[in-house]
Amino acid sequence: MKLKDIGEFGFIERIKGGCLIRDENVISGIGDDCCVFKTSAEVATLLTTDMLVEQVHFLLEVIPPYQLGRKSLAVNMSDIAAMGGTPKEAAISVAIPDTVDLEFLDALYDGMKSMAKEFEVNLLGGDTAFSPDPLIINIALVGEAREEEVLYRSGAKVGDVVFLTGPVGSAAAGLDIILKGRGSDEWEELIEAHHNPYPQLKAGRTIASMQVANSLIDVSDGVAADLGHICTESKLGAIIEEKMIPTTEQFRAYCEKFQEDSRHLSLHVGEDYVLLGTVPVESAARLQEALESNGCQFHSIGNTVAELGLRLEGRDGSVEVIGANGWDHFR
Secondary structure, three states: OOHHHHHHHHHHHHHOOOOOOOOOOEEEOOOOOOEEEEOOOOEEEEEEEEEEEEOOOEOOOOOOHHHHHHHHHHHHHHHHHHOOOEEEEEEEEEEEOOOOOHHHHHHHHHHHHHHHHHOOOEEEEEEEEEOOOOOEEEEEEEEEEEHHHOOOHHHOOOOOEEEEOOOOOHHHHHHHHHHOOOOOHHHHHHHHHHHOOOOOHHHHHHHHHHOOOOEEEEOOOOHHHHHHHHHHHHOOEEEEEHHHOOOOHHHHHHHHHHOOOHHHHHHOOOOOOOEEEEEOHHHHHHHHHHHHHOOOOOEEEEEEEOOOEEEEEOOOOOEEEEOOOOOOOOO
16 A cells, blocks of 8 residues: 555554553644643643645745745744644754755745744754755744633534635645746736745634634645545534635636636645634624734635535535545645
C-alpha cells in the first residue's frame, strides 16, 4: 500500500494511536489545527507546526523571498486563529540548498520578522541544515487562549449556521494564473492572495471571546475539505449554497475571462486562510454584529444537517452531493 492510497488524513488517522503516552494536562492531541494542553489553571497552550517545501508549497522563481517569509509564519498563525488563540513564540527551522544565496535568506527572514512584529510574536530560535535539493521551511508556533474559549472542529451541532470570515478562491486563482503563465498587473490582487495570506487573528479572537460558536477551522485545504473535517469530527453533514459563497470581483472576472471553473477554485483548492465555523442559528446575528463591528466579515453559506456528507445547492436550486476533497499532499 502506498501513501496515495489513503491520503494525508488517512495517514494521520493511521499513526495517531499510541501517541498520547501520558494524558495529564492534554486537552486535545492529534486531529485539530493545534494541539492544546494546560500549563496554568486558566490558560491553555496551543502548539502548531507547518512545513513549506519548495516545488510543493511554493516556487522559488515566482514568489519573492520577503513574501515567502511572511507566508511561512502566516500559515502557522492561521492555525492559532482557528482555535481562537493569540500567537506568542515561534521557532524556525530551515533546510537550505547551496543554490540559495544570502541575500535571499536575508529577505526571507525580513519577511518573517515583519509578520512577527505585526502580531507581537517572538522568534526564539530554531535550526538550520543543508538540503541537497529543495528549500524547506518549518515553523513551530506556540499560542495561548483561555481554556473555555478554545474552539475545535468537533463541536458543531445539527442546525448550526455555517459561516466564512472572508472571500474564498482568490489564492487558488492566483496559483492558477502563475501555473498558466497569465501573470500581469490585471490580476495582482489574486497573485497577492496566493503569495501573501493574512492570518485572521482578530476574527478568531472575536469569535472565541463571544463563546457562541460551536466549531472553527481555517480554510487551508479548501472550503469543501475543511468543512468536511468539521463534519467528520462532529459526526454530521452540511448543505451549502453556491450563491452564498463569498468571492471577490477580480476572482469572478478572472474565471469569466478564461472560462475557469469558479466552483472548483472556490471550494476545492484552498490557501485562503479565512476562518470557517458553525454557530447556532439564534446566535448568528450577534456573532455577525460582533465581527463586523471589529472590522471583520461574516458570510452565512449554509447549515449543518444530521445526514452525513456534504451537499451543494447550485445557483439553479438543484442539490448534489460533493466530495469533501481539496488539497491532499499524497493524492
